[in-house]
Amino acid sequence: xxxxxxxGDAPLLERLAAKSTELSRAERKVADVVLxxxxxxxxxxxxxxxxxAGVSEPTVMRFCLSMGxxxxxxxxxxxxxxxxLGFPATFASISATDDVGQLSHKxxxxxxxxxxxxxxxxxxxxxxxxxxxxxxxxxINFAGVGASALVAMDGEQRAPxxxxxxxxxxxxxxxxxxxxxxxxxTVTIVISNTGRVRSMIEIARTARSNGSTVIxxxxxxxxxxxxxxxx
Numbered sequence: 001x002x003x004x005x006x007x008g009d010a011p012l013l014e015r016l017a018a019k020s021t022e023l024s025r026a027e028r029k030v031a032d033v034v035l036x037x038x039x040x041x042x043x044x045x046x047x048x049x050x051x052x053a054g055v056s057e058p059t060v061m062r063f064c065l066s067m068g069x070x071x072x073x074x075x076x077x078x079x080x081x082x083x084x085l086g087f088p089a090t091f092a093s094i095s096a097t098d099d100v101g102q103l104s105h106k107x108x109x110x111x112x113x114x115x116x117x118x119x120x121x122x123x124x125x126x127x128x129x130x131x132x133x134x135x136x137x138x139x140i141n142f143a144g145v146g147a148s149a150l151v152a153m154d155g156e157q158r159a160p161x162x163x164x165x166x167x168x169x170x171x172x173x174x175x176x177x178x179x180x181x182x183x184x185x186t187v188t189i190v191i192s193n194t195g196r197v198r199s200m201i202e203i204a205r206t207a208r209s210n211g212s213t214v215i216x217x218x219x220x221x222x223x224x225x226x227x228x229x230x231x
Contacts, residue, residue: 006086008135012039012081015067023063024066027066030049032053038083049072107178139167139186141159142167143169143189144191144192145197151190156168176203179206180210187213188215
């Protein structure tokens with residue numbers, strides 16, 4: 001069994017949703033109450049949570065301890081902090097019955113939660129290396145296909161604002177040609193949601209073989225600087 005605290009500094013609601021099946025049956029009743037109405041759980045007394053879940057107050061305390069907190073109050077504090085970051089996407093799914101207000105709230109909640117996850121997963125050492133490489137570069141080549149190509153095109157538009165010429169070729173073949181002509185003064189930024197697109201890995205390897213600093217950005221892995229592949 002995986003300890004609930006193994007999810008590190010992920011917000012409480014994310015940890016609870018991921019690991020609620022590992023709680024005892026009685027503790028899962030408490031988890032269900034929290035997941036169904038976290039705002040209620042944050043404001044309620046222990047007795048109110050126990051009554052709503054149909055369990056005893058000691059069960060609520062055991063639930064808090066199982067989640068890695070030393071009591072009900074510390075659990076509620078963590079819950080409040082989690083709610084302040086916005087509901088995870090699993091709690092903000094759009095339904096056909098949502099009105100405009102509900103839709104806007106869910107979109108903002110999802111965006112805030114996504115930004116927080118990105119912040120927590122960011123490797124500041126790699127980011128510093130990437131910034132340093134870009135500051136020393138004489139040009140940037142962006143590469144990406146599908147939705148990642150849109151990110152590459154956005155980067156191409158923004159780079160001249162910092163005095164750097166940039167290209168984002170429209171297809172992987174042309175991106176590979178750009179990688180083949182890269183020099184040690186070129187920074188190649190390869191964007192891939194999965195980090196496993198073969199054409200992007202080939203572009204990264206080709207650019208790196210020419211001495212280009214390669215920065216890989218992926219939705220599944222952390223930013224990595226000066227690498228020839230995605231891990």
